[in-house]
Amino acid sequence: MSETATEQVLTTKDGRPLKASLARALRREKLRALVLIAPLLIFVLLTFVAPIADMLFRSVENSIVEDTLPQTVNALQDWDPSSGQVPGEPVFAALAADLKVAVDLKTHTRLGSRLNYEKTGISSLFRKTGRRVKKMTEPPYKEQFLKADKKWGQVDTWQTLKQFSPRYTDGYFLSSLDAERTAEGLQMKSEDEQIYLLLFGRTLMLSIAITVSCLLLGYPIAFLLAQLPLRTSNLLMILVLLPFWTSLLVRTSAWKVLLQQQGVINDFLVWIGLISDANRLVMINNQTGTIIAMTHILLPFMILPLYSVMKTISPTYVRAAKSLGATDWTAFWRVYFPQSVPGIGAGAVLVFILAIGYYITPELVGGTSGIFISNRIAYHISSSLNWGLAAALGTLLLAAVMILFIVYDKIVGIDNVKLG
Amino acid sequence: MSALPPYASAGQKLWHYTFRVACGLIFFFLIFPILVILPLSFNAQDFFTFTKEMLAFKPEGYSFKHYQDFFTNPDWQQALKNSVMIAPAATILATSFGTLAAIGLSRPHVPYRSAIMAILISPMIVPLIISAAGMYFFYSRIGLQGTYWGVVLAHAALGTPFVIITVTATLVGFDQSLVRAAASMGANPVTTFFKVQMPLIIPGVVSGGLFAFITSFDEVVVVLFLGSAGQKTLPWQMFTGLREQISPTILAVASLMVAISIVLLTVLEGLRRRSERLRGLSPG
Numbered sequence: 001m002s003e004t005a006t007e008q009v010l011t012t013k014d015g016r017p018l019k020a021s022l023a024r025a026l027r028r029e030k031l032r033a034l035v036l037i038a039p040l041l042i043f044v045l046l047t048f049v050a051p052i053a054d055m056l057f058r059s060v061e062n063s064i065v066e067d068t069l070p071q072t073v074n075a076l077q078d079w080d081p082s083s084g085q086v087p088g089e090p091v092f093a094a095l096a097a098d099l100k101v102a103v104d105l106k107t108h109t110r111l112g113s114r115l116n117y118e119k120t121g122i123s124s125l126f127r128k129t130g131r132r133v134k135k136m137t138e139p140p141y142k143e144q145f146l147k148a149d150k151k152w153g154q155v156d157t158w159q160t161l162k163q164f165s166p167r168y169t170d171g172y173f174l175s176s177l178d179a180e181r182t183a184e185g186l187q188m189k190s191e192d193e194q195i196y197l198l199l200f201g202r203t204l205m206l207s208i209a210i211t212v213s214c215l216l217l218g219y220p221i222a223f224l225l226a227q228l229p230l231r232t233s234n235l236l237m238i239l240v241l242l243p244f245w246t247s248l249l250v251r252t253s254a255w256k257v258l259l260q261q262q263g264v265i266n267d268f269l270v271w272i273g274l275i276s277d278a279n280r281l282v283m284i285n286n287q288t289g290t291i292i293a294m295t296h297i298l299l300p301f302m303i304l305p306l307y308s309v310m311k312t313i314s315p316t317y318v319r320a321a322k323s324l325g326a327t328d329w330t331a332f333w334r335v336y337f338p339q340s341v342p343g344i345g346a347g348a349v350l351v352f353i354l355a356i357g358y359y360i361t362p363e364l365v366g367g368t369s370g371i372f373i374s375n376r377i378a379y380h381i382s383s384s385l386n387w388g389l390a391a392a393l394g395t396l397l398l399a400a401v402m403i404l405f406i407v408y409d410k411i412v413g414i415d416n417v418k419l420g
Numbered sequence: 421m422s423a424l425p426p427y428a429s430a431g432q433k434l435w436h437y438t439f440r441v442a443c444g445l446i447f448f449f450l451i452f453p454i455l456v457i458l459p460l461s462f463n464a465q466d467f468f469t470f471t472k473e474m475l476a477f478k479p480e481g482y483s484f485k486h487y488q489d490f491f492t493n494p495d496w497q498q499a500l501k502n503s504v505m506i507a508p509a510a511t512i513l514a515t516s517f518g519t520l521a522a523i524g525l526s527r528p529h530v531p532y533r534s535a536i537m538a539i540l541i542s543p544m545i546v547p548l549i550i551s552a553a554g555m556y557f558f559y560s561r562i563g564l565q566g567t568y569w570g571v572v573l574a575h576a577a578l579g580t581p582f583v584i585i586t587v588t589a590t591l592v593g594f595d596q597s598l599v600r601a602a603a604s605m606g607a608n609p610v611t612t613f614f615k616v617q618m619p620l621i622i623p624g625v626v627s628g629g630l631f632a633f634i635t636s637f638d639e640v641v642v643v644l645f646l647g648s649a650g651q652k653t654l655p656w657q658m659f660t661g662l663r664e665q666i667s668p669t670i671l672a673v674a675s676l677m678v679a680i681s682i683v684l685l686t687v688l689e690g691l692r693r694r695s696e697r698l699r700g701l702s703p704g
Contacts, residue, residue: 029529036524037536040517040580048543048577051558052550058557217446224443238685239447245681245688246454247638249658250674254453256662257460257468257671264456267469296453328432357547359641364662374549381553381645391557394550405545 052398059391062169065161068111069098073165081159086152092141099133117386118171119160125151172392196376196393203372206290207355213295214351215344218302222343225303226310244300252361255293259284259365285367293365298354302347305412309343342411349408353401373397454678461486461671468666486672496669499657506568506643506653507636510575514632517576518583519625523617525584526591537584544581548641551578556645566648574642579632586631590624590695623695627688634684 010018066073071094079087102108112126132148145152163181164171174180178194180187188194221240225233243251258264266280275281283289313336321331359374366375373393380390424436464483465471473481490496521540525533543551555574556565564570594617602612618625640655647656654673661670 026529029527030531033524033527033530036527037521037530040521040540040584041536043513043517044540044543044577044580047573048551048555049539051554052546053554054558054561055550055554217449220439220443221446224439236447239451241685241689242681243450243454245634245685247655247674247677247681249638249640249655249662250457250677250681251453253658253662253666253670253674254457256666257457258453260468262467262469264460264469296449299450328435353545357549359547359549360659364659374547377549377553378645381556387557390553394553397547398550401545401547401550 055391056395056398058388059172059395060168060170061388062164062171063167064111064114065165066167068102068107069095069161069165071095072098072161076158076162076165079158079162081155081162084155086155087158089140089142092145092152093139095145096133096136096141099130103130103133113385115160115164117175117389118164119156121151122157122160125149125157169388172388173396175389176392176396196373199371199373199376200396203356203374206287206294206370206372207352209291210294210298210355211348211352213291214299214302215348217295218299218306218347219340219344222303222306222310223340225307226313240300240303243296244304248297248360251297252293252364255289255296255365256284259289259292284365285370287366287370289365289367290362290370290372293361294355294358297361298351301354302351305346305350306340306343309346310340313339346408346412349404349411353404353408356404357397357401457671458675458678461668461675463668463671466668468668468671486668489667489669490672490676493669495652496654496657496673499652499654502651503637503653503655506571506575506651507633509572510579510636511629511633513572513576514579515583515625515629518580518628518632519587519621521580522584522587522591523621526588526594540584541581543578548639552642552645555642559646565646566651568651571643571647571651574646575636575639576632578639578642579635582631582635583625583628586628587621587624590621594620623691627691630684630688634681 012018012021072091075091075094076087079091099108102111108126108130109123112123115126116123129145129148129152132144136144151157171181174186176196178189178197180189225236225240228236256263260266261280261282261284263284265283266275269275270277270280283292317335317339318331321335322328326334356372357374358372359378362370362372363375363378366372374397377390377393377397380386380393424433428436459474460468460470462482462484463471463474464481464485471481475481524530525537530536551574555570559565559570559574564573598616598620599612602616603609607615637653638655640653640659643651643653643656644659647653654677658670658673661667
């Protein structure tokens with residue numbers, strides 16, 4: 001039986017089984033496609049994906065304590081903070097040895113400022129002790145350290161040190177969620193110290209407000225453009241595409257000029273007598289400014305997907321509904337609107353994804369109340385230099401965007417993204 | 421909807437005109453901020469609003485002094501020079517890698533297609549501040565932070581998704597049998613690519629390139645973190661100008677950039693019409 005099967009196998013001219021030959025051709029085809037894609041894939045992996053991965057790693061990385069004070073970390077392993085006692089002489093001896101090396105390498109100040117993010121005062125403690133440690137030659141070290149700074153006699157100083165001695169930490173993520181680890185365990189920070197949850201909440205609320213106002217302004221425009229004859233709609237489309245192609249900074253500067261207290265809008269309102277010169281509206285450096293400017297900037301991203309969906313809705317359905325006795329409103333709401341929902345989904349998710357990560361516009365017109373989480377990330381990178389916290393905040397923002405992107409992919413599909 | 425039927429009731433007429441007026445206002449909202457800076461950039465005073473002289477159309481209310489400042493101020497000229505040096509390099513990198521990859525992706529059998537697509541599109545999706553933060557940390561480690569090539573590589577990565585998307589869109593309508601025909605006539609793959617495939621997909625490549633160019637030319641977040649003073653670009657200069665002290669020169673720069681976007685828009689529209697005509701989608 002097997003013999004007859006082999007005889008029946010179709011072969012190519014050179015005697016190969018057809019199946020194997022096809023598989024080989026397919027493999028070659030796949031390889032050829034990959035060879036074309038490979039340069040860009042490698043390029044993007046090196047210049048873009050690796051940096052992002054590096055940042056994600058930074059949000060948990062914490063080798064600085066172990067690298068700077070290796071012996072102390074080792075000696076601290078047996079110490080239990082809940083005992084309420086400061087560690088004993090061996091730990092102090094290890095610290096003295098570590099610090100002497102660190103002072104030579106000048107790394108103790110870096111460690112001090114790193115731990116200062118977790119507990120204020122540690123930076124100066126390390127700097128002060130660093131100046132004194134050279135003179136400590138003879139044991140017992142404990143008393144000499146306590147003389148250098150009495151903070152070495154406090155349990156929570158040592159607790160912070162022990163808590164951040166592992167190579168990986170969840171400390172940055174806890175800080176980004178306004179939580180901290182105290183002697184009593186995981187706790188939320190006190191109300192007045194909570195800033196990040198508030199900021200995440202505000203970023204979310206403002207992005208929703210911007211998305212909704214884009215939808216309210218974009219839907220009628222897309223509807224009108226889809227109804228008008230092609231010649232007219234192409235002409236009006238320029239009014240949508242020109243802002244789309246205009247530099248972000250140009251549009252932000254335009255809003256800065258318009259919304260200022262001595263700006264065009266206020267001048268106009270005073271001139272027509274709607275408001276008095278003394279009561280000029282405050283429309284910039286607050287949430288109003290952010291919402292107005294970002295709605296303007298993101299509106300084309302709502303109109304374009306909506307328009308491309310509405311263009312495919314056949315007008316005959318609406319005519320049929322009307323001929324069956326539907327009023328204009330019923331025909332729109334029951335027949336037209338449901339067909340335009342995919343466009344609303346695509347536009348809304350796109351605008352929301354773009355809004356939630358915005359940095360430049362809130363920075364320039366948002367003041368203190370209209371800024372986003374991005375602005376805080378930028379602050380931690382360039383001003384406070386708390387890079388781990390910036391990375392943790394960035395990771396959380398990235399996770400939010402990724403989830404939204406998966407939603408977008410389900411609604412529209414990445415392949416179907418259209419531009420212009 | 422488009423035209424009001426003669427039998428329309430008063431209510432329908434009212435709604436028709438209300439809707440048109442509402443749309444007119446939204447169009448006004450879209451275009452007014454861009455148009456208003458054009459006359460303001462000729463302000464003879466250092467104000468950000470219309471002066472009495474300007475409203476009365478008196479010639480003394482207008483001047484070219486902000487433009488003059490832009491063309492003589494070394495800060496702005498350095499920024500312009502940097503922008504002009506960075507954007508084309510990034511565009512060339514993004515367009516050449518992106519076009520090749522798009523051709524590869526549009527072949528019928530690509531393993532892990534959606535995963536590869538997701539990675540290649542990701543620079544467009546990830547918020548710029550996160551890209552900037554990641555690149556800042558990573559490029560500092562490998563010594564690219566604050567260098568010309570660091571900024572160019574970063575901008576090229578940000579521009580590639582646009583090239584992929586536009587070129588893939590053109591390739592959807594591409595007839596693969598043309599390649600087979602060329603091959604059967606004895607053309608090698610390279611000849612086939614340049615003589616057959618390239619002329620047909622060139623509109624997509626050019627508009628992808630324009631997207632990549634404008635991405636780099638307008639980009640400010642990444643360059644703020646990744647560049648040093650030597651890589652100050654026009655958007656960077658505008659950003660610091662707007663944040664620290666608003667100088668009216670910004671309005672002149674903004675007006676020039678609006679002119680650039682009008683040129684770009686015209687080129688793109690021409691390309692779109694050409695490709696539609698080639699595919700017989702519209703009479704042109």
